[in-house]
Amino acid sequence: MRRYPLYIFDLDGTLYRGDEAIPHAADTVRRLVEEGSAVRYFTNNSGQTREFFARKLQTMGFPCEPGMVYSTATGVAALCRERGVDRVFCVGEPGLVQTLREAAVEVVNADAKGRVWPCGEASAVVVGICRSFTYALLDAALQCLLKGASYWATNTDATYPLEGGRLEPGAGSLVAAVSTCAGRGPDLVVGKPSPWIVRQILEETGVAPQDALLVGDRPETDLACGRTLGCPTCLVLTGVTRQAPPDQAFCEDLRGLLDPTLR
Ligand SMILES: [Mg+2]
CATH class of the missing domain: 3.40.50.1000 (HAD superfamily/HAD-like)
Structure with a gap:
């Protein structure tokens, strides 16, 4: 799979399940960052702050600062501002x-x-x-x-x-x-499958839609929220979806993002 300037990751079922990191997820995200890609985390959860998610991700070994986390709570705050x-x-x-x-x-x-x-x-x-x-x-x-x-x-x-x-x-x-x-x-x-927050992430990072890969475990929400904007998508089979729909790029676990033979 080619390297993208920006990766937008879903959390539950993509990076962790409950309080457990999914195998190979943290290593993969660290590698992407080390090699120069930007990473943002996007959850539909509105019940916690950015700081909470950043701490949780850091504890599991993901490279993360609060400003890299987008939730539907931060989305509503941005909507109020707009x-x-x-x-x-x-x-x-x-x-x-x-x-x-x-x-x-x-x-x-x-x-x-x-x-x-x-x-x-x-x-x-x-x-x-x-x-x-x-x-x-x-x-x-x-x-x-x-x-x-x-x-x-x-x-x-x-x-x-x-x-x-x-x-x-x-x-x-x-x-x-x-x-x-x-x-x-x-x-x-505000949340997935609405494109509202993905549009906000693209604006704040200055990345074009075709250069931002959306990665998630639910095609109908995690991936649909960016498809209308023109973002490429990758389904990962570590969460709720066991089989990829036809024509959907997918990987068994996040190591697939580093695999040059996958398209
Ligand atoms: Mg998920």
Whole structure:
């Protein structure tokens, strides 16, 4: 496979499973960086900060600084900046609240620890994974939307895979609850398969789409999010996908990225 100026890696199922690095992943990414490629990490997870993911990746041996990590929380922060929104109502976790606050966005319904409460008015409602979700929070989000707030979702993943094959309800199940009572879907979904964050990465790195390889374990999200922009893609079979769709470039594990005989 040819070397690309930029690699954009999915996290879960591509670089690690739960708290375990996938064999050969860290060595491969280190080698790509040593040989001059840029690397960015992109997860649909909105529940943690950039610093959290950077520490986790560093511990596993990946070359990573917080600025190399893109999550749907950093995506929402960038969206607020782009749209000039500085007050949001948040259905989310403390990591999302903290990321927004660090971007000078006021979260009208969160306390000092980042926990969200059913109160407040804002110009946008942000819905992501929220393990403290309640009927009262849903009701308060609905009232904001009925008053004309914009409606943004971090992602619409139905479930979230954990170790041992366990599935947890994903952000998409909470987005569905909000959409049902509001009678409309989100104005914008920030995470994969939306191209929004990949476009942001390309702009910030100054790399052309055809020079940025997207690497992930889910074709319909990890790879689709850049395909419409013209990015080449590579499926890796270490996560949820066991067989590559026809015409999809793939490798069994990340060592394939270093293999000159693969196309
Ligand atoms: Mg994945």
